[in-house]
Amino acid sequence: QVQLQESGPGLVKPSQTLSLTCTVSGGSISSGDFYWTWIRQPAGKRPEWVGRVTISGLTDYNPSLKSRVTISIDTSRNQFSLKMNSVTAADTAVYYCARVARSNTYYYFDYWGQGTLATVSS
Amino acid sequence: DIQMTQSPSSLSATVGDRVTITCRASQGISNYLSWFQQKPGRAPKLLIYSASTLQTGVPPRFSASGSGTDFTLTISRVQPEDFATYYCQQTYNSPLTFGPGTKVDIK
Numbered sequence: 001q002v003q004l005q006e007s008g009p010g011l012v013k014p015s016q017t018l019s020l021t022c023t024v025s026g027g028s029i030s031s032g033d034f035y036w037t038w039i040r041q042p043a044g045k046r047p048e049w050v051g052r053v054t055i056s057g058l059t060d061y062n063p064s065l066k067s068r069v070t071i072s073i074d075t076s077r078n079q080f081s082l083k084m085n086s087v088t089a090a091d092t093a094v095y096y097c098a099r100v101a102r103s104n105t106y107y108y109f110d111y112w113g114q115g116t117l118a119t120v121s122s
Numbered sequence: 123d124i125q126m127t128q129s130p131s132s133l134s135a136t137v138g139d140r141v142t143i144t145c146r147a148s149q150g151i152s153n154y155l156s157w158f159q160q161k162p163g164r165a166p167k168l169l170i171y172s173a174s175t176l177q178t179g180v181p182p183r184f185s186a187s188g189s190g191t192d193f194t195l196t197i198s199r200v201q202p203e204d205f206a207t208y209y210c211q212q213t214y215n216s217p218l219t220f221g222p223g224t225k226v227d228i229k
Contacts, residue, residue, distance in 0.1 A: 046209060046220045046221065046222050046223055047166060047209065047211075047220045048220070049217055049218040049219065049220070060216050062216075062217040063123075063217060064217070096165055096166075101171075105172070106154075106171060106172045106175075107154055107213040108156045108168060108171035108172070108213060109156065109166075109168060109211075109213075110168055110171075110177065112165040112166060112167075112168075113165065114164075114165055115165050
């Protein structure tokens with residue numbers, strides 16, 4: 001059973017960088033035809049897709065965040081990471097990592113982490 | 123960006139009721155549509171992918187259909203554990219987008 005666990009500071013000051021890591025267990029991050037993705041959800045709002053990374057390190061980002069976001073993967077540690085710079089209070093949200101199952105005919109988020117609350121405040 | 127809408131935004135149901143939620147995409151997305159259930163303080167849980175395929179382990183009282191721009195999620199006989207918020211998500215085009223959610227609560 002694949003499990004994902006987010007980790008990182010729960011409190012970030014405005015204008016600084018939010019850094020989160022997702023650790024994958026129960027399977028190799030490099031095996032299978034999967035992508036790895038970040039999603040965030042402000043309190044009381046719908047989820048927002050942040051971006052994704054392939055096992056070869058190719059990325060795709062939400063254009064609304066692209067200038068501030070970097071997603072990377074470390075296959076040796078079975079982890080992938082999110083960095084978001086120049087954060088403001090609007091970036092306060094629960095951040096989830098998830099696995100993307102994909103092929104020519106399907107694309108869906110099947111396993112999710114439990115989420116971690118990142119609060120931007122001085 | 124593809125905009126996703128859902129209706130209703132909320133509904134009240136009694137255990138055993140049949141519940142139907144609709145989701146509409148602002149442009150055709152073929153069958154690249156997922157449905158998620160989310161309970162307070164929990165991560166979204168995948169129920170349906172590819173518009174109508176039940177995820178492993180999800181009870182068969184959940185079903186879904188649709189293609190193109192219009193989709194539905196049906197709970198045939200709602201159970202106490204089904205009271206939650208339901209989101210649709212399109213995975214046809216980047217950026218991937220979610221609907222605003224439908225909250226199902228107890229009447």
